[in-house]
Amino acid sequence: MNQDKVAIVTGGGSGLGQAVALKLAESDASITxxxxxxxxxxxxxxxxxxxxxRGD
Known part of the structure; x- marks a missing residue:
């Protein structure tokens, strides 16, 4: 679990930024x-x- 991990994703609304944000969310990191x-x-x-x- 990445409860101690924090990330800020710029451009997280689409494209690569969105993909990175979703991947980080799967790992339970706190993201902005x-x-x-x-x-x-x-x-x-x-x-x-x-x-x-859904557990994806």
Whole structure:
């Protein structure tokens, strides 16, 4: 478990940034997603919670 791991992902709303954010979320790291589009960033947050709840 990476409970002591903290990451800030810039450009986390799409593309490579989103992929990195989702991978970090799977590892239980605490992440902050930053994107120029607030809506895109929020979508990444939603996706990460859905993946965790399904156990993907």
């Amino acid at each position: 997603i930053v994107d120029i589009s607030e809506k895109a960033g929020q979508e990444t947050v939603s996706l990460s919670f859905r993946k965790k709840s």
